[in-house]
Amino acid sequence: MTTVSADLVRTLGEPSQEDLDRLDAWWRANNYLTIGQIYLKANPLLREPLTADHIKPRLLGHWGTSPGLSFIYAHVSRLIQHTGQEAIYLAGPGHGGPALVAAGYLEGTYTEHFPGITLDEGGLLKLFRQFSSPGGIPSHVSVTTPGSIHEGGELGYVLVHAFGAVMDNPDLLAIAVVGDGEAETGPLEGSWKGISFINAQRDGAVLPILHLNDGKISGPTVLGRKDPEDVRSLLRGHGYQIIEVSGGDLPGMHQRFAAALAEAYQAIQDKKDGRDDVRWPVIILRSPKGWTGPHEVDGVLVEGTWRAHQVPLSGVRENPEHLKMLEQWLRSYRPEELFDATGAPVALVRDAAPEGNLRMSASPHANGGLLTRDLDMPDFRTYAVDVKVPGAERAESTRRLGEMMRDIYTSSPDRFRLFCPDETNSNRLGAVFEVSDRAFMERTVPGDVKLGPDGRVMEVLSEHNCHGWLEGYNLTGRHGLFATYEAFAMVSASQTVQHGKWLQEAAHLPWRAKVPSLNILLTSTAWRNDHNGFSHQGPGLLQVVLNQRGNVARVYLPPDANTLLSVADHCFRSRSYVNLIVIDKQPQLQYLSMDEAIAHCARGAGIWDWAGTDDGVTDPDIVLACAGDVVTMETVAAAQILKERLPGFKTRVVNVVNLMSLPRPKDHPHGMSEVQFTELFTDTVDVVFAFHGYPGAIHQVVHGRPDADRFRVRGFIEQGTTTTPFDMTVRNKTSRYHLVMDAINNAKRLPRGAADLKAWCEAQLAKHELYVVENLEDMPEVRDWSLAPRG
């Protein structure tokens, strides 16, 4: 953070007349451009009287929030000009897209990125016409908006993104405007507490501005109508110091807001200086919704109410009265003072913007790929489990990943964090605590463990915070991992979806540099939440990511530690993906040596010779395929049973690590060729596929492959409770015994003894059922099963 003198801050708080003129001109220009985007397809500078022909056929966009957003923007720009402060701007009510587009345009950034949108009348017209139109730009503060790291379409995440952006970013100030409607969402209410995790010396600062314009889509808001003392009390309770500005009068509001911003900035400076008695500031801004817009329409009050939310004058094409009001409204900003003869913003307006990278629309922090530095990656082979024989010994695979992350914390101490909802230890990733505490700015007491203001492991019991912080951290160019219980990944599923959409769209914009991928580790999975029960058993997120576009979505199901390490190394180096890694935390069998693991992961899927009885020359009798750790163990065990008890029956075991290797290349860029596919799965032999997630997912990804109907998929079929590990596979018909019976039922050719083996499997299942009820644990032959050479 720039250090500035108290004098300077005082100047900031007392704008001169010149300052006011500039501020106001810029704001008027922005409002004018906002309305232009919503309404005009011609006559952009009102050089002729406005007619219905100048009006777009479909009136789209949101006026209500826009003047408030640009008012704040103008004032922050002034602060930047005076202080040289690096800042980015996050608009919670992202539907105020046109205001932020207008800001980028006035700052010149827009033209730099989109050279067709020039700073003249022609450019203006294009700017207006492209808004919300086919082949144009979306209506939200989206990925196409220069300076944005926050779309704001799905409301609720502005503070989590802002807090993530400033972590390990000591020089950055993130201005985060919170809509009062938005403030009603759960994720937003859960995110005020970000300051309990921000270290003023090491991190940057977030300045939340709660914008109480009293309206949302069709009514007032809770905070807008609460006793102001209650609102203050609420934010004070979260730990903030309150600064309040109210009104709609001008220039009074400019003066008061400038003073408020200066006060807030001083408080941030004081925090940075280590003053413990100072609290992080929040500004409560009460200004009318649709400020400076039509006050009354058809005899009904609009300004200051929810009625200003979208397009306050909707009948302009049909209703001459409305058209006249629109013209008056537009002319009230005196465009002739704001744009010169060519249509370019005049100096007074241009001078209101900071220069170069200090323009918020041009901040490299908001195009984080520009600032991304690779991680100093330790060699992942160092953490390998020493596997001499496949399937002989057990290890906790995620522990190895924890060790790897510990060393990334050390080697890249300024650009890597782990985010986890109170489960780092539970998920066996605790090695990171050898080198970093948990971040915690609240009181600590003797006896606390690995906890304190210097910590950089992010633990908060909120999937929304963890996910959103990581997104903010990623989009500003830094790396991390969100580790969570698989089932509760659904809590933040919509964030995964929205971030995926962001990345999908960013890929189309050459000026958006690629950012570190969003890495999500799903552990404590459906199959091994036997101690927690049904609510903790749900592989839903995998299915969600599967439906994202192929340029973004990646799903990995490493079956053991070495494959996990190889996958993780790949993910930490990758850019602009959503990488989903699914593996359980419990001790599990290890199959592949490190070299084998690397080769296996490179292919994405492969035949495990040692597991099957395939001769590699002719087609096997059945293919036993698997993806996911627990089901892989069941598959290997089933193959072993078949090997031992049905000699002459030829099985091939195929393990899939990279789920996206299964679709056709035309459906996903990772999809293997048809030749490779048939080399693994043949083109006629039935495939018994044991899958970690819902069976439908496999039908979905193999669609279009040769005779896809031959895939018989077992997977999680929503059978769960608190029980033993093996019982989970039995309940979901994915146990080794079920797989053996499936293999027999679907094989084209059956040696003698198959019927007996099926009967034996049934008997084993019956035995299991009695055993677990009696002994409250699995049969030893299952519990301790391995491929270890006997004797």
Place this chain on the structure above:
Amino acid sequence: MTTVSADLVRTLGEPSQEDLDRLDAWWRANNYLTIGQIYLKANPLLREPLTADHIKPRLLGHWGTSPGLSFIYAHVSRLIQHTGQEAIYLAGPGHGGPALVAAGYLEGTYTEHFPGITLDEGGLLKLFRQFSSPGGIPSHVSVTTPGSIHEGGELGYVLVHAFGAVMDNPDLLAIAVVGDGEAETGPLEGSWKGISFINAQRDGAVLPILHLNDGKISGPTVLGRKDPEDVRSLLRGHGYQIIEVSGGDLPGMHQRFAAALAEAYQAIQDKKDGRDDVRWPVIILRSPKGWTGPHEVDGVLVEGTWRAHQVPLSGVRENPEHLKMLEQWLRSYRPEELFDATGAPVALVRDAAPEGNLRMSASPHANGGLLTRDLDMPDFRTYAVDVKVPGAERAESTRRLGEMMRDIYTSSPDRFRLFCPDETNSNRLGAVFEVSDRAFMERTVPGDVKLGPDGRVMEVLSEHNCHGWLEGYNLTGRHGLFATYEAFAMVSASQTVQHGKWLQEAAHLPWRAKVPSLNILLTSTAWRNDHNGFSHQGPGLLQVVLNQRGNVARVYLPPDANTLLSVADHCFRSRSYVNLIVIDKQPQLQYLSMDEAIAHCARGAGIWDWAGTDDGVTDPDIVLACAGDVVTMETVAAAQILKERLPGFKTRVVNVVNLMSLPRPKDHPHGMSEVQFTELFTDTVDVVFAFHGYPGAIHQVVHGRPDADRFRVRGFIEQGTTTTPFDMTVRNKTSRYHLVMDAINNAKRLPRGAADLKAWCEAQLAKHELYVVENLEDMPEVRDWSLAPRG
């Protein structure tokens, strides 16, 4: 709410010695049973010295939260005894399952529902052994726990469930314990504001008890460590009056908590009496995590810290020291005073429980099916759109549903509510406002519209609140609908998942009466969020519900108003399902008369003769199938193009309303027979399927049907932005022109002219692309297209 005298409340606040003895005995008994469930498989009453043989092989369960939960429970029971108040108990930290199971057992309810679990030593042993074990009960306060409407597995929803439960339930008091870890989640933080929507006269009361035991799984909590004045300030800001109790001393804590509860109850009484100066109370309870458990283990402090979270003594089977500590711990509750010679709780303990339905574990409110009364349903045919010719006129289908709901509000004024995140009008359901305002207890001002304390339409900008309130309302036996933008239904997807799991499990318990279904209307869909852009375009929830078990999941895609009405009527009458209804709100073509709609919905899917050219005798050349309103229009339009431009080509149009009619009967109870399936889809002709959601969903549901590979699915492939309605279908390759080309490419037989028609389609697409960029709206031939007889 029972009205009680101030005197009585005073008595409540000053427990006699006898009261204290009873309270404490019950609490000790509960703690004893809690620990027994976690540890013991034999020797349940410690009649012999404890040995390793008495200990379960796997130690599962959560001790830490349990003593706090049962402490509160004991005190509320006493309140009920004194006042006759009807109350239910919701444990936010639902992992305290054993404490609530123990409560039901001590109250006798457990034995009533599970006759095998008797009130004697044998029953005790079974109670202990079944906990967290195969074939037994889950570890959370789940559906098997008498008196529970809240699992608490996925943390964050205790207050939304509690608030939903008391709406229109004036006599009910819902005690909601909030864990301090849980209090960090977004959904929980977003739910304190429930009181801004609760009318003290008409609704019941929620008493939140924030349990600051300072620990979660592996660290302290934000609220546990904040300055207590900040915590008070926070809750005061939400609108509460604060009552605080702290400590671990006994009997002091009993006395102080009894006084706090009395004070809270008095405040609730005052609110009920209409005293505007009184605020809803909240109790902040600070008591040690793992209270009364092992204080230190192996030299490390456990009691009062996160270390008490699960099983504080983990080594009891191997470590004699631990075993001894466990025995001491168990004996510290003096079981010999609590259970008689047969093992039954002694009178002192039994007397601490209220009688009959007043026992919280026996409350009919927590088994809401018992109280469910059917809605007084108006005849849905009344709201029909008059359809004379299919596909000729447009109407806003959801408006009709709004009118139907308006009349349900009137006919069933005490048991129906609509829940919607600030979008009731936007979703065209505003007819409900003719008979009810929005509920709002905050300040209203002149000019406010349909808003006030008497309102019963629930609008809050929080999908989490809307969803959770409806769940609470449903589980206590009342009916409703959650209406939301399709894309943002993913915000509360995990709630849909968890509620589905609840219903899935409830179906196995004969004593759980069926409850009204959770009805979710997804509108403002992916295909018609052309004005909002990509973040608003996501059919994800459909996919989520598809993976729920068949005994619960229902997905309907009515193509027009009359089918919507028929589907809605069915859903409002149904029980214990998750009904997902997907239909857009924009004006859309109407196809079926009411009689046709009813027949179509009854079948779930059917051939639309009037749309195709099928002769009904031989197989058509192609089947054009569709599910979802927009894609149905495209399909009908495609069939029309083929009819007009490719004479002799035989198409069959199949529309699917009930998506669950497609799977095989063995995969879903609604699945049609194979005969019906082939009557619609043939068993060899290719099917071009235009689907509302992600294409993979159709591959998933038709898996196993005859030659499922012949289904060519078009659907939402994550192509979106702000654009025109038709452009959305073009971008996702689901437009009428794409469908025509698909039909030609996949038909077995092609009349002359097919190549020309394909070329024409390509040309139309090219024309469209130019047209929309130039005119910012769709080509008139598409925009105004209908099947209306020309001339």
